[in-house]
Amino acid sequence: MIEGDHTLASVTDKIGDVTLKKRTPFHWFIGFGIAFMIAQALLFATVWLLANGIGIWGNNQPVGWAFDIINFVWWIGIGHAGTLISAILLLLNQKWRTSINRFAEAMTLFAVACAAMFPLLHTGRPWLAAYWLFPYPNTMGIWPNFRSPLIWDVFAVSTYATVSALFWYVGLIPDFATLRDRAKNKYFRFVYAALSWGWRGSARHWHRYEITYLILAGISTPLVLSVHSIVSFDFSVSQVPGWHATIFPPYFVAGAVFAGFAMVLILCIPLRRWYRMEEFITHTHLVFMAKVMLATGLIVVYGYAMEGFFGWYSASEYEVFMVKNRIWEGPYWWSYWLLIFCNGLSIQLLWFKRFRESEFWLFLISIIVSVGMWLERFVIIVTSLHRDFLPSSWAMYSPSFWDITMFTGTIGFFFTLIYLFVRFVPIISMFEVRQLLDEQQANEIHELEHKA
Amino acid sequence: MAEFDTAAQLVVAARKMREAGYTKTDAFSPYPIHEIDEALGIKKSILPFMILAGGIAGLLSGLALVFYVHVLDYPIIVGGRAHFSLPAFIPPMFELTILFAAATAVLGMLFLNGLPSPYHPVFNVPRFALASREKFFLLIEAKDENYDYAATKSFVEGLGAQEVFDVDE
Numbered sequence: 270m271i272e273g274d275h276t277l278a279s280v281t282d283k284i285g286d287v288t289l290k291k292r293t294p295f296h297w298f299i300g301f302g303i304a305f306m307i308a309q310a311l312l313f314a315t316v317w318l319l320a321n322g323i324g325i326w327g328n329n330q331p332v333g334w335a336f337d338i339i340n341f342v343w344w345i346g347i348g349h350a351g352t353l354i355s356a357i358l359l360l361l362n363q364k365w366r367t368s369i370n371r372f373a374e375a376m377t378l379f380a381v382a383c384a385a386m387f388p389l390l391h392t393g394r395p396w397l398a399a400y401w402l403f404p405y406p407n408t409m410g411i412w413p414n415f416r417s418p419l420i421w422d423v424f425a426v427s428t429y430a431t432v433s434a435l436f437w438y439v440g441l442i443p444d445f446a447t448l449r450d451r452a453k454n455k456y457f458r459f460v461y462a463a464l465s466w467g468w469r470g471s472a473r474h475w476h477r478y479e480i481t482y483l484i485l486a487g488i489s490t491p492l493v494l495s496v497h498s499i500v501s502f503d504f505s506v507s508q509v510p511g512w513h514a515t516i517f518p519p520y521f522v523a524g525a526v527f528a529g530f531a532m533v534l535i536l537c538i539p540l541r542r543w544y545r546m547e548e549f550i551t552h553t554h555l556v557f558m559a560k561v562m563l564a565t566g567l568i569v570v571y572g573y574a575m576e577g578f579f580g581w582y583s584a585s586e587y588e589v590f591m592v593k594n595r596i597w598e599g600p601y602w603w604s605y606w607l608l609i610f611c612n613g614l615s616i617q618l619l620w621f622k623r624f625r626e627s628e629f630w631l632f633l634i635s636i637i638v639s640v641g642m643w644l645e646r647f648v649i650i651v652t653s654l655h656r657d658f659l660p661s662s663w664a665m666y667s668p669s670f671w672d673i674t675m676f677t678g679t680i681g682f683f684f685t686l687i688y689l690f691v692r693f694v695p696i697i698s699m700f701e702v703r704q705l706l707d708e709q710q711a712n713e714i715h716e717l718e719h720k721a
Numbered sequence: 722m723a724e725f726d727t728a729a730q731l732v733v734a735a736r737k738m739r740e741a742g743y744t745k746t747d748a749f750s751p752y753p754i755h756e757i758d759e760a761l762g763i764k765k766s767i768l769p770f771m772i773l774a775g776g777i778a779g780l781l782s783g784l785a786l787v788f789y790v791h792v793l794d795y796p797i798i799v800g801g802r803a804h805f806s807l808p809a810f811i812p813p814m815f816e817l818t819i820l821f822a823a824a825t826a827v828l829g830m831l832f833l834n835g836l837p838s839p840y841h842p843v844f845n846v847p848r849f850a851l852a853s854r855e856k857f858f859l860l861i862e863a864k865d866e867n868y869d870y871a872a873t874k875s876f877v878e879g880l881g882a883q884e885v886f887d888v889d890e
Contacts (some may be wrong), residue, residue: 277751277855405784412790414799421812426818432823443853447751450850466837469844470852474834475753477766481830484772485823486880492819499812704752707728 275548277665277703283699285451287544293692296543301688307681314675319368323393324533325671332654332666337391338648340676342500344384345426346521346642349493350529351377352433353359356489357483365557367705368549372532372540372647372690379686380532381430383679388422392674418502423703425499431490441470441477443700447625471624497525504649506513510591511653514579520572527565530558531635538632540696549697552626553611559625562638566616569645574612587658595652598664604648636691722860723882728754731857734758735760737858741876749858756822771829772822777868779821814815814876846886860888 275283317324328335351373358366389395398406405414411422445465452458468474498518505517534555543549597603600658615637618624625631625679656663690696725731728750735748739762748757757763787810791797796804822829843849843860854860858881861873875884 277782281751281854302809313801404790410795412795415787415791415813416799416806417841418812421816424813424816430822431820435823435827439830444753447853462839465828465840466831467839468836468853469841469849470749470751472750472757472761472836473752473763474836475750476758476763477768477830477833480766480768481826484769484826488822488826492816495812495815495819502812592747696723700752707752707754 278704280549280706281447281451281699281701284546284549284695284699284702285447287409288689288693288695289448289452289457294543296691298556299690301685301692302644304681304684304688308678308685309600309681310674311386311678311682314671314678315386316391317362317671318390318675319395323391325669327667327669329664331657331664332651333668334654335389335707336652336668336672336676338503339650340645341387341681342521343643344380344387344679345429345500346497346525347434347639348384349497349525350427350524350533351375351380351491352429352436352493353526354533355436356486356493359486360490362631364705367696367701368546368551368556368668369533370555370701371538371559371694372687372696373595374433374440375687375690376529376532376536377433378430378437379431379683380529381426381689383683384594385426385430386679388426400675401678418499418506421499421624422503425496429496432489436489439481439485439490440698441694442466442720443470443478444695446470447699448695459550484552493520500550501622509653509657510580510585510587511576511595511649514576516572517576517580520569520575522718523565523568523572524642524645527562527569528566528639531638531642534558534631534635535639536560538628538635541692544691544696546697549702553629555631556625559619559631562635563616563619564617564652566612566638568616570613570715573609591653594656597647599650599652599656604644604652608641608644608648611644615641623716624662646696665673722843722846722849722859722876722883722886722888723880724851724886725857725859727832728857731859731883732756732760734882737880738861742867743861743865743873744801745862745868747851747860747862748854749860750820751853751855751857764832767834768826768829772826775825776818776822779818780814782821783817784810786817787813837867842888845889848886850882856873856883883889 287566319349324374326336328337351370354366354373355370355377358370363368380635389398392398392401399405400409400411400413402413402420404413415421442465445461446468449458451462498521499516501521502510505514535560537550538555541547577596580588583589593599595603615634618630618634623630624634650668655666723734725734731748731750732754735746735757739760740744744762746761748754748761758870788805791806791810792804798804802809843852843858848856849858858876858884861868861877863870863874867873874885
């Protein structure tokens with residue numbers, strides 16, 4: 270899994286020096302600058318929203334949910350691959366997770382931060398969301414309704430954000446200690462010392478540390494599956510044709526992992542080049558990720574087929590109408606076929622070794638998949654709502670300038686955070702890479718014992 | 722405190738040290754080594770039970786919360802469901818279970834490890850900075866029953882260490 274002739278020291282130096290010693294590369298400033306400028310769009314759109322209310326957005330009856338929930342589901346789905354890599358692959362003892370788990374977890378955190386903004390801001394008055402969303406005892410005697418999927422969502426997403434942050438931080442403690450010991454600059458040393466909580470690598474500490482890490486992985490696994498299931502309940506618990514389907518939870522979870530792996534590839538292909546990390550994030554890693562993407566993509570395609578089947582099998586005229594309207598009769602037919610192209614057809618290239626092993630094609634397919642997963646939510650939400658039970662209330666939906674500005678702004682915000690992360694935090698988990706190298710040394714112990 | 726080059730040497734030395742009767746000992750390594758637990762005689766931590774208790778506390782507090790809100794404080798029929806409609810309450814209860822268990826895991830680990838501890842005598846040894854990079858260290862505390870400066874020092878020097886240091890308090 271790790272190429273090249275590496276020792277414990279060289280691994281540590283190579284990864285740690287990106288943060289501590291190397292001059293910040295020029296392209297970092299360019300990339301960060303662009304991302305930070307785009308992030309200003311978010312600030313702009315948010316201020317305008319708070320000043321004027323959610324009327325500035327394009328959603329209205331009958332499409333009462335649009336960009337806000339599309340973007341929310343898209344972002345939170347992207348986050349899922351990070352937890353999958355860090356938790357589920359740890360439990361499955363997949364060694365290849367080691368080089369990519371750190372920034373995949375960072376990606377999770379930042380994606381969840383972007384996601385959480387939409388439900389919060391779509392309330393229009395987020396400062397009142399404290400008692401709309403959380404069970405906080407207030408003088409008005411108002412409680413949230415715990416039977417509502419929207420409140421389940423609040424619990425799921427806030428728990429997910431907290432547990433992901435804890436998991437990420439626990440993984441970082443030994444690495445911050447390494448940076449503390451290696452930093453020459455006294456301010457940096459102070460900050461990393463504070464962040465590492467005085468970690469000294471004691472055997473007793475490692476013993477409890479490993480228990481914590483493993484149990485966190487164990488409880489994050491059902492958590493990550495529950496989060497996107499609960500997000501899908503927002504739709505499937507309702508009775509809107511096109512939403513009310515039992516396939517939703519597994520199909521959403523697979524879609525989330527699919528979108529998330531696409532984003533991991535988008536981030537790691539340039540990252541390994543820029544920081545010369547090809548020895549840690551090898552071709553094998555990229556190929557494995559491509560395979561996971563192909564597998565989850567096929568589950569998602571199965572989900573599309575099942576949606577059509579459910580519509581027909583329900584024998585409900587509304588469901589049948591919805592399927593026809595979504596796929597060929599309605600005005601949004603193009604979005605459905607674009608979705609099939611992005612998520613269904615483009616990934617078929619990954620069956621072939623030539624495409625799987627080409628960074629260019631992987632990067633391109635990942636971008637197409639990210640667009641496709643956004644379109645998936647657009648199709649589910651807009652085509653189901655725009656023609657519902659009452660023909661008199663049918664209408665078309667189009668996003669406003671503010672919808673688009675805000676969405677673009679979150680992308681800028683996400684990449685701003687990614688750039689900061691790359692600059693100040695080790696992008697690959699140093700202690701886990703060292704542990705991977707140790708496997709050879711475990712054999713050595715046995716040899717020594719034989720001699721003794 | 723003795724410095725070693727590899728994990729294997731550390732484990733072998735730790736076993737010898739335990740056989741020699743030292744108990745107030747510790748090892749430091751740049752990554753977790755499983756063999757060291759047995760070599761130093763580290764007991765299994767109670768942490769998993771604390772986490773289980775945390776999870777159960779989360780589940781019960783979730784149940785108490787929904788029960789208080791929907792049955793005791795403000796019983797109102799929504800969507801034709803019973804006041805105590807357990808299936809609909811599973812998601813919040815589940816999420817609180819996870820939240821409490823995860824928080825217990827992390828805080829419990831830090832608490833049992835005595836972290837944060839910005840100062841520790843081992844940091845006084847300049848070479849100890851390498852413990853987070855590539856070197857392995859073994860420590861015998863002066864508090865140990867069998868500790869005797871000269872005897873312990875010659876014992877440690879016989880372990881095949883790279884170098885032996887005195888750690889100042």
